[in-house]
Amino acid sequence: MKQQVQQLVREALQRLADDGVLGDGPPPEPQIERTRDPSHGDFSSNAAMVLAKRARTKPRDLAERLLAALPASPLVAEVEIAGPGFINFRLAADAYRRLIPEILLAGSGYGRSHIGAGKRVQVEFVSANPTGPLHVGHGRGAAYGAVVADLLEAVGYDVHREYYVNDAGRQMDILGTSVWLRYLELCGEELRFPSNGYKGDYVWDIAAALHREHGDDYRVDADRVFAGVPLDQVEEGDGGDKEAHIDALIANSKRLLGDNRYRFVFELGLNTILDDIRDDLAEFGVHYQAWYSERSLTESGAVNKAIERLREAGHLYEQNGALWFRSTDFGDEKDRVIVRENGQTTYFASDIAYHLDKLERGFARVIDVWGADHHGYVPRVKAAITALGDDASRLDVLLVQFAVLYRGGQKVQMSTRSGEFVTLRQLRKEVGRDAARFFYVMRRCEQHMDFDLDLAKSQSADNPVYYVQYAHARVASVLRQAADKGLPVEPSPGDTNLDRLTESRELDLMKSLSRYPEVVEDAALSEEPHQLTNYLRELANDFHTYYNAHQFLVEDEKLRDARVKLILAVRQVLRNGLALVAVSAPDSM
RNA sequence: GCCCUCGUAGCUCAGCAGGAUAGAGCAGCCGCCUCCUAAGCGGCAGGUCACAGGUUCGAAUCCUGUCGAGGGCACCA
Numbered sequence: 001m002k003q004q005v006q007q008l009v010r011e012a013l014q015r016l017a018d019d020g021v022l023g024d025g026p027p028p029e030p031q032i033e034r035t036r037d038p039s040h041g042d043f044s045s046n047a048a049m050v051l052a053k054r055a056r057t058k059p060r061d062l063a064e065r066l067l068a069a070l071p072a073s074p075l076v077a078e079v080e081i082a083g084p085g086f087i088n089f090r091l092a093a094d095a096y097r098r099l100i101p102e103i104l105l106a107g108s109g110y111g112r113s114h115i116g117a118g119k120r121v122q123v124e125f126v127s128a129n130p131t132g133p134l135h136v137g138h139g140r141g142a143a144y145g146a147v148v149a150d151l152l153e154a155v156g157y158d159v160h161r162e163y164y165v166n167d168a169g170r171q172m173d174i175l176g177t178s179v180w181l182r183y184l185e186l187c188g189e190e191l192r193f194p195s196n197g198y199k200g201d202y203v204w205d206i207a208a209a210l211h212r213e214h215g216d217d218y219r220v221d222a223d224r225v226f227a228g229v230p231l232d233q234v235e236e237g238d239g240g241d242k243e244a245h246i247d248a249l250i251a252n253s254k255r256l257l258g259d260n261r262y263r264f265v266f267e268l269g270l271n272t273i274l275d276d277i278r279d280d281l282a283e284f285g286v287h288y289q290a291w292y293s294e295r296s297l298t299e300s301g302a303v304n305k306a307i308e309r310l311r312e313a314g315h316l317y318e319q320n321g322a323l324w325f326r327s328t329d330f331g332d333e334k335d336r337v338i339v340r341e342n343g344q345t346t347y348f349a350s351d352i353a354y355h356l357d358k359l360e361r362g363f364a365r366v367i368d369v370w371g372a373d374h375h376g377y378v379p380r381v382k383a384a385i386t387a388l389g390d391d392a393s394r395l396d397v398l399l400v401q402f403a404v405l406y407r408g409g410q411k412v413q414m415s416t417r418s419g420e421f422v423t424l425r426q427l428r429k430e431v432g433r434d435a436a437r438f439f440y441v442m443r444r445c446e447q448h449m450d451f452d453l454d455l456a457k458s459q460s461a462d463n464p465v466y467y468v469q470y471a472h473a474r475v476a477s478v479l480r481q482a483a484d485k486g487l488p489v490e491p492s493p494g495d496t497n498l499d500r501l502t503e504s505r506e507l508d509l510m511k512s513l514s515r516y517p518e519v520v521e522d523a524a525l526s527e528e529p530h531q532l533t534n535y536l537r538e539l540a541n542d543f544h545t546y547y548n549a550h551q552f553l554v555e556d557e558k559l560r561d562a563r564v565k566l567i568l569a570v571r572q573v574l575r576n577g578l579a580l581v582a583v584s585a586p587d588s589m
Numbered sequence: 590g591c592c593c594u595c596g597u598a599g600c601u602c603a604g605c606a607g608g609a610u611a612g613a614g615c616a617g618c619c620g621c622c623u624c625c626u627a628a629g630c631g632g633c634a635g636g637u638c639a640c641a642g643g644u645u646c647g648a649a650u651c652c653u654g655u656c657g658a659g660g661g662c663a664c665c666a
Contacts, residue, residue: 480625537614
């Protein structure tokens, strides 16, 4: 609808340009926006103000000429010049009425478009280390990434969703060792669990599974495991070193178990947790096209290849036994280590290889959804891409701020270190998938979020999820009532009877319905799902207002038919919008 | 110390590729069910858009600085 108005202005501008009114060059693309104030009509263009300087006229004079050049259209009921030079359009009620059969015909396709033109976009999100279950912070990234991906798909992009699995590196070794130590405790070994180990209950569970399946097969005397290991740091200033302590334990684990058996324990931990994450996300309505293994990058030689390319391009140097990437040449604040003194490549090296791989796979755009705590990481990844001769602007990093949970007005304390964090699974169990999904994307991602658990659980109008779902359920309820009363619920074809929709609330509702495709497009292109949830709330509000003001199942057959068609269209749009945020659209509450 | 994000109604947040009197939801106050679910609707009240400068015909929106909140500054991932 907006596009149709835009087309009119575009033609008018072209005419003025042909007449030489606009000075040199082709006319610019006109900006059309929905008005805030209904007294300004439905749409507004600031073209005259923007082009006044170029045309060397006053904005209002140019607006007059533009108005005169505007082609006639049945769409428009009224055009006027207002304020400093805005051109305001009021559309004909029929233009809105015609939308209803369009929506009913398009069904789940209403609001979808082809702006993306099938361009391939990759969205990588969550990508949490498989060292423990997902917590509520990951949940926000999961919901956000999933909705951004679905939105982009809805506007015609070919979307590839990917989870980068950090299945290599020290953190994973710490997990493997943690599992083994817990297992040894289950075997009856006495030991002091390292302060830097993973202490969550899930580690016990994995250890228990190992013990159940393999008895004492992996048992080694605790004394041998801790032999020659530097002191742990139990509390501040006790002279211990928890990093050196855990590293030595890892080394001992590898040595005492041998490669194959160490690998077995390691894989057991990794796979158990990864399976759990996979299930968790699937239950949350989050699905991926690929789970990309970090380890595979090393094994395929991709990491070495990336390093070689950087070396050939002259961006590497050696210092203190390590290999560094001169990222400061590309705007990073300091240079970064690629290969450590001990010969191991860093996580960053893998990440360079991974991003190189992403770009080589030919995605027009690559979107990374990261936790805000990784923001310092952005410049170095972009630096690496630039250094490799690619265009860093193809990569878009979206940073998602943390969510702070509130229960009973109190902040829910969380600490990853002690293993006391609320998991995504617990959250889903407490508030349900619908509320979790909706609440997570209700706010701009860069906004710190207060997640009110009590509100998310409440079955009241205060809760925006119930509010929107209730609107959907009410439509279904009306249809049930119609059936009970023996009234025909099959709507008439096309725009039959729609001229009976003359109430202001009906027009408001139709206007809201007409905005939906614009909302989806804006939300998708700006990667802002909250625009969609806000819209859904507004649409639900328009519907509830209408519901309260008018009876739908009236005696007058034609009016009844018209109103039923309108609310069917409302139901369709609510369904489509809720589907995009993966929230259910129930027929009864 | 340096860097990033944020600071809008009592609370939670929209609005920010500059535009017409700053919006919504809670909470507060006042109304609305013999009628399709009141899990709803309407109304009132509530703001020096953190602060100070600057750019502009025009700034919540752009720039600089100050203050405040969160985060980041590893040969961890």
